[in-house]
Amino acid sequence: MSRLSSANLELAKEIISRYPRARSAMIPLLHLSQEQNGYVTREAMSHIAELVGTTAAEVYGTASFYEMFKFEPIGRYCVNICRSISCHLLGADDLLHHAEEVLGVKPGGTTSDGLFTLEAVECMAACTEAPAVQVNYRHRFRVATEHFDQLIADLRAGRLADEIPEHGTLARVRQHLPADKAAGNVDPGVPVSPAWMEAAS
Amino acid sequence: MSTYPWAAGFVAGDRPQIVTSRFQYEDSYTLERYLATGGYEGLRAALAKPAAQIHDDVKNATVLGRGGAGFPAGTKWGLTPAGKFPRYLVVNGDESEPGTYKDRLLMERDPHQLIEGCLIACYAAGLSQCFLYIRGEMALAHERVGQALNDAYAAGYVGKNILGSRFSVDIALHWGAGAYVVGEETALIESLEGKRGEPRLKPPFFPAAIGLYGQPTIVNNVETLSNMPWLLRNGVEAYTAIGTQTSPGTRMVAVSGHVKRPGVYEIVNGTTTFRDLLYGDEFCQGIRKGNDLKAFVPGGGSAPWFTPEQLDLPFEGRLVGAAGSMLGSGAVMVMDHTTDIPKAALSLTRFYAHESCGQCTPCREGGTWLERILERICDGHGTESDLDLLIEVGTSICPGAFPHASSSKLGLEATPFPYKMTTICFVGPSAYAPVHSALTLFREEFEAKLTKRTLIPVTAGH
Numbered sequence: 001m002s003r004l005s006s007a008n009l010e011l012a013k014e015i016i017s018r019y020p021r022a023r024s025a026m027i028p029l030l031h032l033s034q035e036q037n038g039y040v041t042r043e044a045m046s047h048i049a050e051l052v053g054t055t056a057a058e059v060y061g062t063a064s065f066y067e068m069f070k071f072e073p074i075g076r077y078c079v080n081i082c083r084s085i086s087c088h089l090l091g092a093d094d095l096l097h098h099a100e101e102v103l104g105v106k107p108g109g110t111t112s113d114g115l116f117t118l119e120a121v122e123c124m125a126a127c128t129e130a131p132a133v134q135v136n137y138r139h140r141f142r143v144a145t146e147h148f149d150q151l152i153a154d155l156r157a158g159r160l161a162d163e164i165p166e167h168g169t170l171a172r173v174r175q176h177l178p179a180d181k182a183a184g185n186v187d188p189g190v191p192v193s194p195a196w197m198e199a200a201s
Numbered sequence: 202m203s204t205y206p207w208a209a210g211f212v213a214g215d216r217p218q219i220v221t222s223r224f225q226y227e228d229s230y231t232l233e234r235y236l237a238t239g240g241y242e243g244l245r246a247a248l249a250k251p252a253a254q255i256h257d258d259v260k261n262a263t264v265l266g267r268g269g270a271g272f273p274a275g276t277k278w279g280l281t282p283a284g285k286f287p288r289y290l291v292v293n294g295d296e297s298e299p300g301t302y303k304d305r306l307l308m309e310r311d312p313h314q315l316i317e318g319c320l321i322a323c324y325a326a327g328l329s330q331c332f333l334y335i336r337g338e339m340a341l342a343h344e345r346v347g348q349a350l351n352d353a354y355a356a357g358y359v360g361k362n363i364l365g366s367r368f369s370v371d372i373a374l375h376w377g378a379g380a381y382v383v384g385e386e387t388a389l390i391e392s393l394e395g396k397r398g399e400p401r402l403k404p405p406f407f408p409a410a411i412g413l414y415g416q417p418t419i420v421n422n423v424e425t426l427s428n429m430p431w432l433l434r435n436g437v438e439a440y441t442a443i444g445t446q447t448s449p450g451t452r453m454v455a456v457s458g459h460v461k462r463p464g465v466y467e468i469v470n471g472t473t474t475f476r477d478l479l480y481g482d483e484f485c486q487g488i489r490k491g492n493d494l495k496a497f498v499p500g501g502g503s504a505p506w507f508t509p510e511q512l513d514l515p516f517e518g519r520l521v522g523a524a525g526s527m528l529g530s531g532a533v534m535v536m537d538h539t540t541d542i543p544k545a546a547l548s549l550t551r552f553y554a555h556e557s558c559g560q561c562t563p564c565r566e567g568g569t570w571l572e573r574i575l576e577r578i579c580d581g582h583g584t585e586s587d588l589d590l591l592i593e594v595g596t597s598i599c600p601g602a603f604p605h606a607s608s609s610k611l612g613l614e615a616t617p618f619p620y621k622m623t624t625i626c627f628v629g630p631s632a633y634a635p636v637h638s639a640l641t642l643f644r645e646e647f648e649a650k651l652t653k654r655t656l657i658p659v660t661a662g663h
Binding site: 018019020021023024025026027028030031052054061062063065066067068069083084085086088089090122123124125126127128129130134136137138139141170171172173174175176177178181182183184185186187188190191192193194195196197 | 209210252284285286287289296297298299300301302304305324327328329330332336337338339340341343344345347348350351354355357359360361366367368369370371373374375376377378379380381392393394395396397398413414415416455456457458459463464465498502532534536540544545548549552555556558
């Protein structure tokens with residue numbers, strides 16, 4: 001059941017077709033499976049292994065290196081609080097403690113209603129807008145404690161559903177590479193110099 | 202305090218703009234706006250000339266890499282072995298150095314500029330396929346670049362026979378998934394090959410010789426490539442007329458921490474001083490609440506720290522290197538006199554300890570040791586010997602003199618950048634950099650936190 005669905009299998013094949021070596025599609029396919037199920041399942045990893053021509057162990061070995069991949073269900077909203085230097089200097093520790101109290105969980109924990117997972121994370125490239133927070137990898141800037149309370153209230157009430165999709169959906173826009181417009185993959189094993197360079201020499 | 206509500210963090214000013222010229226438009230990320238503001242004209246100009254000539258232009262303009270090392274892009278493109286094809290372009294959009302963000306803004310606000318930059322690089326250096334690697338946590342950047350690529354393909358700017366020429370290249374949008382070390386170019390290539398993001402040993406082989414799939418590969422930063430359209434549209438002379446001879450053009454700099462107006466600024470390269478940046482009216486307007494400046498990190502979390510004594514240094518790579526630090530990724534973090542220095546050092550060191558990929562023992566074990574020792578010092582459980590232990594562990598990652606700034610108060614002379622290292626990449630040394638700076642410049646703050654208890658040694662047999 002939690003192998004890739006037939007619609008996602010088509011997407012997976014399209015993604016694989018953009019790389020000269022199928023294995024390069026590993027991370028995008030892991031994201032796709034996380035989008036489908038909210039986390040990366042064992043069956044999905046076996047399916048991805050079949051698709052890119054490797055073993056499930058290799059897929060897990062790769063996936064486990066990257067923090068965004070979860071191997072068990074987490075909350076609908078992954079609430080990440082930055083604690084790196086710029087946010088630290090402007091009150092990230094206090095914000096994190098506040099978040100722990102509001103949500104009643106420690107970093108890594110999920111609320112009993114399954115809505116929120118709290119994470120203490122490192123730099124999210126919003127350092128001038130500290131302290132910064134991400135919900136499902138969408139930024140919130142200069143988050144004072146009262147802003148945080150409002151954010152949680154809005155998420156609970158479903159008021160941000162348009163802006164913040166459920167955990168797993170990374171980008172709502174996909175690249176589509178039209179066959180008639182594509183230049184095509186360049187095989188690393190075929191030593192061909194580019195046509196425009198030949199023309200010049 | 203951002204100039205435009207749609208570009209949070211960015212602060213405009215009456216200065217030359219090379220990469221942020223479209224930030225003033227709310228719809229700057231659309232193909233329509235891009236074409237109405239000179240978009241893809243740099244590519245047209247490039248295609249009208251032989252590739253070698255475009256490569257020469259980029260070399261002559263001395264476009265320095267904006268990712269951290271500051272290596273000239275044109276020179277890098279020339280390091281591929283002659284006649285060895287195919288070659289690939291990998292765009293490094295895995296920005297995650299603490300304090301740094303500019304690539305995220307450039308991808309969100311002007312994705313077509315980046316795409317055009319990629320195309321110019323591919324044309325000039327004979328790169329046959331491009332992979333645009335965006336950090337996983339940047340969902341909006343994915344959406345903007347994805348849409349821009351779809352539009353650019355539909356309009357014939359990317360793909361087969363671009364603008365009716367013999368130039369054909371595909372750009373594939375690739376996703377990261379949360380790993381700082383992947384910003385190191387060989388780790389980026391490993392990750393793009395569908396593996397764990399562990400850096401490769403170099404030398405002997407740099408990516409320009411042996412990279413993606415074992416082929417010559419150029420890895421360029423997002424900001425570096427975003428300079429190319431303007432350069433091609435306006436010419437080498439116009440580009441080098443801005444900035445200095447060794448550091449021409451502009452740079453995106455993020456100034457964060459205890460300043461009145463933190464922000465991302467596009468500054469003139471090489472001439473703007475740190476004093477201008479921190480205190481200038483058009484920049485950060487001074488330290489918050491009129492407080493005193495204690496220290497600042499001049500070039501991303503890995504950079505050795507400066508104190509007010511270094512304020513008059515210009516934002517120029519060689520000078521900053523000689524003064525004992527580096528410009529790195531264009532991130533300045535400012536600490537005022539209220540800052541708890543050991544805690545600030547802990548925040549930085551924890552980052553690198555956390556992000557160690559685990560390949561090299563000095564980094565994997567040493568980074569964690571540094572973090573734990575700092576933690577117990579900050580918790581009031583540290584002992585005098587812990588300060589020596591910090592240095593001992595740090596020296597096992599970076600043997601010899603570690604770079605630091607001069608200090609007339611402490612009678613220190615600057616030790617120039619860079620350091621020696623016992624690790625494959627810079628993550629290990631980066632864990633030690635904040636510890637070394639903090640301990641060298643503010644040792645008394647560590648001593649004040651040490652426990653006054655006498656510890657009873659554990660003897661054999663107990």
